[in-house]
Amino acid sequence: MRYIIIGSGAIGGSIGGRLHESGQSVVLVARGAHFEALRDNGLRFTVPTGTLTLDVPVVARPEDVELRADDVLVLAVKTQDSVAALDTWAARPVAGGGTAGERIPLVCAQNGVENERLALRRFREVYGMCVILPSSHLNPGEVVAPCGPYTGALVIGRYATGTDDTARRIADDLEKACFLAPVASDVMRWKYGKLLGNLANVVEAVCGSASDATAQDLVARAKAEGAAVLDAAGIAYAGEAEITELRSGTVDLQPIAGERARGSSWQSLARGTGSIETDYLNGEIVLLGREHGVPTPVNATLQHAARESVRRQREPGGLTAEELSRRIAEGITE
Structure with a gap:
């Protein structure tokens, strides 16, 4: 599986950086000064054990990456930017025929509960992700993720309910990349919490x-x-004690x-x-x-x-x- 991280700020940069570090195939999608810094100097990723410089492939536009059937799209933009991103990526062609919306799973690694509904209008396979990942992105090319021993907890499941092999494979990759990644059939309950x-x-x-x-x-x-x-x-909704x-x-x-x-x-x-x-x-x-x-x-x-x-x-x-x-x-x- 190859992970296309749409929005490579605090959350997307942390997920993409850790996946890349663990040996997974990753492409970051960024724009402006952040894209230029990632392209020229790599991702400067600071965690409690030190600062890593990760040479993760990065593109500025959907047109700059050829999608393939084994890709997973990870949407990590803010909700107010979701519609524009979803419209652009859903229509992208996939090698072998069809479009991303028809053939490629999309994971909503975002706050709030609206993104999954927006995505399901455009993508056949949508996965919710409850993101518990304190991190920051204040300077181009830099992401700070100050938690340990896991970088974050990423609860994943199909939207609106259920689990499947794709969710479990994604979770396995995340577990290898320093994330706690439970698979939940009721992922939206976690997201409402x-x-x-x-x-x-x-x-x-x-x-x-x-x-x-x-x-x-x-x-x-x-x-x-x-x-x-x-x-x-x-x-x-998951209670505060459950999340804690x-x-x-x-x-x-x-x-x-x-x-x-x-x-x-x-x-x-x-x-x-x-x-x-x-x-x-x-x-x-x-x-x-x-x-x-x-x-x-x-x-x-x-x-x-x-x-x-x-x-x-x-x-x-x-x-x-x-x-x-x-x-x-x-x-x-x-």
């Missing part, structure tokens, strides 16, 4: 940190709303000099990417709340604050937790 945890991302991003008491209160209230919404919708048990002693943060673990939304604001995935995290809870008649003022306010931060080109820390709490109390959500 991870969604609740990701509701904290925007607090860290907008406030710069989620460590003080007021920020922690916001996080707790956002998660409580999320759980209430999922319960009302009848959606099963999965990673405890296996995917533990380990100190790396000069590095500090930051969430993906914080990184989006810090890098000035011009977008943020909050609409598909907190916004998913807002959407489900509206569908099932459950008020979600905390998540709606956080969603709005994220949009505002992107629109005004704020860096992390542009708003305080106290200001967000005031907006919630005053009903400022639009």
